[in-house]
Amino acid sequence: MTRVVHYVNQFFAGIGGEEAAGQAPDVREGASGPGLALGALLPNELQIVATIFCGDDHAAETPEAAERLVALARSAGAELVVAGPAFTSGRYGLACARVAAAAARAGIPALAAMHPDNPGVADAGAAAVVRSGETARQMRPSLELLAAAIAKLAGGGELSTEDGRVGRPPRRNRFDERSAAERAVAMVLARLAGDREVTEVPVPSFEWVTPAPPLEDPAHARIALLTEGALVPAGNPDRLASARATHWFRYAIDGIDALESGRYESVHGGFSTVAANEDPNRLLPLDAARELEREGAIGALHRDYLTTVGNGTQVAMARSFGEDWAGELRDAGVQAAILTAT
Amino acid sequence: MERAGIPTALLCNLVSIAARVGAPRIVPTRGIPYPTGDPALEPEAERQWRRRLLERALVALSTRVAEPTVFDELPQPAEARA
Numbered sequence: 001m002t003r004v005v006h007y008v009n010q011f012f013a014g015i016g017g018e019e020a021a022g023q024a025p026d027v028r029e030g031a032s033g034p035g036l037a038l039g040a041l042l043p044n045e046l047q048i049v050a051t052i053f054c055g056d057d058h059a060a061e062t063p064e065a066a067e068r069l070v071a072l073a074r075s076a077g078a079e080l081v082v083a084g085p086a087f088t089s090g091r092y093g094l095a096c097a098r099v100a101a102a103a104a105r106a107g108i109p110a111l112a113a114m115h116p117d118n119p120g121v122a123d124a125g126a127a128a129v130v131r132s133g134e135t136a137r138q139m140r141p142s143l144e145l146l147a148a149a150i151a152k153l154a155g156g157g158e159l160s161t162e163d164g165r166v167g168r169p170p171r172r173n174r175f176d177e178r179s180a181a182e183r184a185v186a187m188v189l190a191r192l193a194g195d196r197e198v199t200e201v202p203v204p205s206f207e208w209v210t211p212a213p214p215l216e217d218p219a220h221a222r223i224a225l226l227t228e229g230a231l232v233p234a235g236n237p238d239r240l241a242s243a244r245a246t247h248w249f250r251y252a253i254d255g256i257d258a259l260e261s262g263r264y265e266s267v268h269g270g271f272s273t274v275a276a277n278e279d280p281n282r283l284l285p286l287d288a289a290r291e292l293e294r295e296g297a298i299g300a301l302h303r304d305y306l307t308t309v310g311n312g313t314q315v316a317m318a319r320s321f322g323e324d325w326a327g328e329l330r331d332a333g334v335q336a337a338i339l340t341a342t
Numbered sequence: 343m344e345r346a347g348i349p350t351a352l353l354c355n356l357v358s359i360a361a362r363v364g365a366p367r368i369v370p371t372r373g374i375p376y377p378t379g380d381p382a383l384e385p386e387a388e389r390q391w392r393r394r395l396l397e398r399a400l401v402a403l404s405t406r407v408a409e410p411t412v413f414d415e416l417p418q419p420a421e422a423r424a
Contacts, residue, residue, distance in 0.1 A: 021375075057373070057374050057375065060355070060356060060374060061355060061373060061374060090356070090359070091356075091374065094356070094359070119356075119359045119362070119363075122362055123358070208364060209344050209345050209364035209365070209366060210344070210345060211344050211349070211366035211367070211406075211407045211408065211409075212343075212344045212345075212346075212347045212348055212349040212350070212366070213347070213349070213406065214349055214403060214404050214405050214406045214407075215349055215403045215404045216404075217404070218400040218403060218404055221403075223403075226350075227377075229377065271374055271375040272375050273375065274375075275373075275375050275376040275379060275381045276375060276376055276379075278381070279379060281378065281379065281392065282376035282377070282378055282379025282381070282392075283376065283377065283378065283379075284378070285353075285378035285392050285395070285396055287389065287392070288378070288389065288392040288393040288395070288396045289396060291393060292393070292396055292397070292400070297397070297400065298400070322343050322345075322346075323346070325343060326343050326345075326346030326347075326348055327346075329343075329348055330346065330347075330348065334348065335348070335349075336348060336349045336350065336351075336403045337343055337348055337349075337350040337351070338350070338351045338353065338396070338399050338403075339343070339350050339351065339352050339353065340353045340354070340371075340377040340378055341352060341353065341354035341356075341360070341377060342354070342355075342374050342375060342377060
């Protein structure tokens with residue numbers, strides 16, 4: 001029998017929602033939450049013997065949390081560690097990737113499951129990541145793919161894109177019967193035939209951003225405050241969504257010195273909004289920005305703040321919001337921006 | 343925003359992700375749910391901290407950078423904790 005230890009967040013461990021996101025690493029015997037269905041999909045010789053869990057905020061904010069969780073997995077006799085599926089949840093995805101990476105570093109075969117757009121994909125180190133759906137509504141097919149990947153990994157196999165593997169595959173040296181010149185010619189021919197993907201060395205797909213030139217002097221600049229923390233006037237008059245944004249909004253802050261509790265709220269669905277709602281300046285720093293404006297350290301604040309929700313939001317959508325915001329601010333004579341992100 | 347020529351200080355806690363997606367000016371904060379706050383501090387100490395955070399953001403906006411650059415918090419005297 002292979003002893004499998006499963007990592008889930010506080011929500012899937014049944015501890016609680018965002019109010020429990022600070023939960024420290026812990027372990028319990030047997031499968032929990034999605035681990036029950038996952039365990040049922042695994043071959044008999046693989047058994048989920050324990051569940052390790054942690055709050056999403058704690059896991060994302062505490063770099064040592066992953067090592068601690070792997071130590072708990074070890075104490076439960078882990079021979080294989082599996083994390084997730086985390087879907088498009090950023091903090092959970094990061095935690096799953098870090099736990100899998102830490103387990104792999106400790107010599108325990110490990111893998112994580114999440115959506116290919118999850119920012120955690122790049123943090124899995126030597127561990128494999130297999131794809132899942134976007135939300136927990138796709139739990140079943142996600143678990144089926146994950147169970148098959150676990151069985152293959154436990155059998156000593158290497159996971160490939162056919163198994164749903166996403167992210168950068170590990171490089172391995174091997175002898176090829178064809179010389180590099182022959183392979184290069186074959187690749188050119190494939191390219192000419194219309195294959196735009198053919199490559200032997202996939203490169204990581206990060207975006208290169210050419211930084212803007214700096215401000216000469218903030219004391220003479222008009223600066224805008226922006227947030228993806230879903231800060232809106234109380235009651236959410238324009239109905240900003242709590243996740244998967246398709247819109248952004250502007251709200252006037254002219255003549256307002258600080259954001260009063262009760263008059264503004266965050267409708268973000270991806271973190272506990274208690275602290276932000278107690279004092280909205282914790283999400284959009286208007287009080288401190290006004291102070292610096294009064295003292296002359298900031299030339300002037302832009303008349304509006306711009307807001308959207310960064311929670312499972314598609315990258316293409318976020319890019320188009322950025323283009324909108326840049327255009328709007330440029331037209332208003334704004335030279336720089338302060339953007340808060342959760 | 344940066345690509346369009348508007349220097350933008352990104353105040354966030356998940357610095358590694360911000361750097362990976364290429365944000366040029368990153369100012370680290372203390373917690374995911376409150377980028378410009380720290381509920382563990384006394385209210386006055388928290389306001390002071392937020393002001394220093396924004397001063398750091400202004401430094402970031404006024405600094406020429408060539409790649410994702412993190413503008414870290416400088417060591418400060420002990421803060422009054424709530």
